[in-house]
Amino acid sequence: MDADVFDRALLAELRRDGRATFEALAAAVGLSRPAVTARMRRLLDSGLVTIVGVVHPSVFGLTAYAHLGLTIEGPVSPVADTLAEFPEIPFLSAVAGRFSLIAEVRSADQAALAATVRRVAGLPGVRRVETGVYTEIRKDTHFPPGPYEQSPIDDADRGLLAHLRRDGRASFAELAEGVGLSTSAARSRVLRLLESGAVHVGAKVNASAWGAPVLTGFEVTLGGDPAPVVAVLEGLEQIEYLATVVGRTDLIGTAVTYDAHETLKLLEDVRAMPGVLGLEAWTHLDVRKERY
Template identity: 45%
Template sequence: MHGNLDEIDERLVRALHEDGRASYETLARLVGLARSTTKARVQRLLGEGGLRLVGAIHPAVFGLHQLGHVTIETDGPAGPVARQVAELDEVSFVTTTAGRFAVTAELRTADLESFARGLARVQAVPGVRALQTMTYLRIWKDPYFPPGPLESPGPLAHIELDASDHALLAHLRADGRASFAELASVTGLSPGAARARVLRLLETGVVHIGALVRLTPLSRVHTMGFALDVNGDTEPVARKIAALDEIDCLATGIGWCGGIGTIRAGSLDDVLATLERVRGLPGVRTVEAWTHLRAIKEENDRALPLAE
């Protein structure tokens, strides 16, 4: 995002992360500004190109039930490796990083067997020296994913999606704040029916509308990844970490570590302070951190067709 965010901007981004369709009246009350001023701020954040409000669709809609994180060590430059990893269909997210790991990636597949095949394809990319994997059991916080356990069959067990639902999801994926009138026009529904459909999709966890800030060389937001292990039960620690405002993503699972997360903040001092709070939580045994430099591929860059 171009330029530095002030405190009000950061509060708006966090509020939109929680509810990307929050009204300007609600946002204005939150930050203590007039509705017109708040609307202008949000439009400025959107207009600068760093902030997008998108619909994060549950992977189960695409038949994807196995998710996991991979950290990659390389022989030589990271860029060529990251670009080739990003071309793999199983990969939904790739960044280059500073630290022990040159590249990080996320994989989303239908099942464990296809996840293993995806890992093998990553390992076969020229320049990959070693990789470490954590398979997710629960998403605690993520701008791309409705929070909750990765259970099978997930939210689709209790809801049937028809052509109108898929049209709504496709549009919300690109523009999370599209008006109900606009959504009605792409589905053939009335605005009232479109509103009811969207609320159902949100309430059942099929989609989450949130704020997405792209990681670009022009970004003034600092982004740090971290892996942690805990003593005993992971859940109490994960709840405390996810409650921190600067935590952008957090998932727990099994593998080389117990949890993977991301810190996003407007200054390095805030990044350090958050990292220290994580390190100081009771039950946290080890924390390893790295700096994300550039996003090579993000989930919303994927042109996956919605299921018919």
């Protein structure tokens, strides 16, 4: 399935606001409402694009996050099979590069995070674990953008969040019916959840849908204030994930590109940025788990 400039513009808008009206989307991408409606239907019917609600991990009591680079001695698959069963690990991928596996950990607190890292390091076949503890997740389709203003969440809110995780564009009437509220009550609750940052509704895209088979992870070592580099990277279309960390490096990111030449150019551009002292990259070969 090929994507043209209008599809990509539409997806960019849907990533920002998956519940945007057809009128707002049409105005943003410069097409008519019927044209946007037809493109939306085609994208969604393909099964390669979904509109989902992404709930802030703090809603589930998860406040400590880390990125693990694992070096494995022997075959990778047995270790990956074991790690995939860890509920604290929502993302796991076999990669090519210095690491054998990449994993993300989300825990209740720093003590629980440290305990999980120790469990991972103690598994048979794990030779080394290099950890980057997140200080801020700046860009991630599986993490709501902006701050989360914590407020009490009741059973009705949890029901609405569960429905939005399945279908981010469900109507207020459908959401209300699902949790036993009036449409107006469901609307006010959903708007409150969206405004507080408890949930973000956006487009989730399978990169292979656009002929973009190159999924590249990278880490950047900086020599000063990370803010200028972060500002540039989070504005790049190819960067789908970016976090500041402490530990083995300063920034960790993921890029989706359409061929090896685009990947190389992106990495070279990052290396040339003022303040960048070093960059190391790896290629994702097999995403074994992605369950947020």
